[in-house]
Amino acid sequence: MSESTVTRNLTMSKAMVEAIAYEMRENEEVFYMGEDVADYGGIFDSTEGLLDEFGYGRVMDVPISETAYIGSAVGAAMQGMRPIAELMFVDFFGVGMDQIYNFMAKNTYMSGANVSVPMVLTAAVGGTYNDAAQHSQTLYGTFSHLPGMKVVVPSTAYDAKGLMHNAIRDDDPVVYLFHKRLMGIGWMPAPDGPQTPVPEEDYTIPFGSADVKREGDDVTIVTLGLHVHRAMDAAEQLAEDGVEAEVVDLRTLVPLDDETVVESVSKTNNLVVVDEDYRSFGVTGEIIARVAEHDVGILNSVRRLAVPDVPIPYARPMENEVIPNVDDIVKAVRNIER
Structure with a gap:
């Protein structure tokens, strides 16, 4: 991407949302589901503004049942849709772990590659804001240890957008973990580094590229x-x-x-x-x-x-x-x- 396309600085949350909105415009099979992602816009601004453009049919608030909505996302992905399912905090993964590891991660293998599971599981990770033991873990290693899932952890707005484009387009399940301290939300100030120049155009960052x-x-x-x-x-x-x-x-x-x-x-x-x-x-x-x-x-x-x-x-x-x-x-x- 040439320097001439870099025209503005974005927070990490805005960069993520920009990538998601682009993919939703380009592909009607992309939709977002999770707790407080519609009217509230995500408690870490992960979906801010998406409801206004795409409506409740594609930006869905769900009941507090991670097993149910992650399982629904797996099924939708196997039928050719490209869902993005958000865990409000990565610590909640245990509630839906059967759906994540035994279905999302394994169904391509178990079907002999006759089905793919092109979905993104997003989750907020990390501490530094005093929310105690059940809302402050990172758990990168837990997902990385379990075969069948790609694991993405952006640190800047530029990386967040490029990695999100790639995650949504990928035909395999991707776990996209964003650190809440980096998102640039008003009530949790971020360091200076995450807010970076971001091109308006879509671009991808290859997985496996440090x-x-x-x-x-x-x-x-x-x-x-x-x-x-x-x-x-x-x-x-x-x-x-x-x-x-x-x-x-x-x-x-x-x-x-x-x-x-x-x-x-x-x-x-x-x-x-x-x-x-x-x-x-x-x-x-x-x-x-x-x-x-x-x-x-x-x-x-x-x-x-x-x-x-x-x-x-x-x-x-x-x-x-x-x-x-x-x-x-x-x-x-x-x-x-x-």
Whole structure:
């Protein structure tokens, strides 16, 4: 996409909605369903304005039954429609997990590829605003661990739009996880980074294509979502001490861009992986393992930062303690053995 097409800055929520609206105009089989997505416009502005254009027939508020409406989305997708089903919070996935994992993810395989399930499951992830243990998880790793689903985690408005276009057009089920802190809604201020120039035209970002958000020679910081911006802030602090950090934004977990990560670590020989999911059996360990399996000799030093294996606390000081912040990233880089 040429620079001449970039004419305005958008918040991540507006970029997502723009992509969804475009796809709904282009294809009458695309529709959106979820809790508070019609009249309210999504509690994180994920569907703001869609009802006015497309009406209740294509922007549907549903009963509080994740099993029912995710199952309905799976059935609609198998019949050739392209539904987008929203989990208000990713923490609610457990209620509809049978529909997600045993049907959405598996039906193409179980049918011998005679049916496809072209649907998008969106969900808000992440903490940092004190909503306690049942509304503050990320759970990227949970979905990535289960075969049959592509997993997308944008960190900027530009990426959010391109990845959403690609997700809706994909013939396989896609789990599209947006961090609520990045959406740019009035009552939850976002960092400066997520609001970016976004072309008016439609465009896609291929799945499995990580993005080097900042180049550096001394250490590779691999991360995604909110922590891309925390890593960028940490990199600026480190640069004042002469340490140049390369920040790699994974953008998608399934498929995972091993090549970009390995290329960066081959240059820096030091790896710090930062994630807001849980530490054990998670994204941080997977990234480190894949680099080591490729060539353990390129690893001089490794650190990982993630949420310890405890429920996300409600109290602000405790929540701040368990979710990695800029200072934690700076400290981890300074402690590597270069």
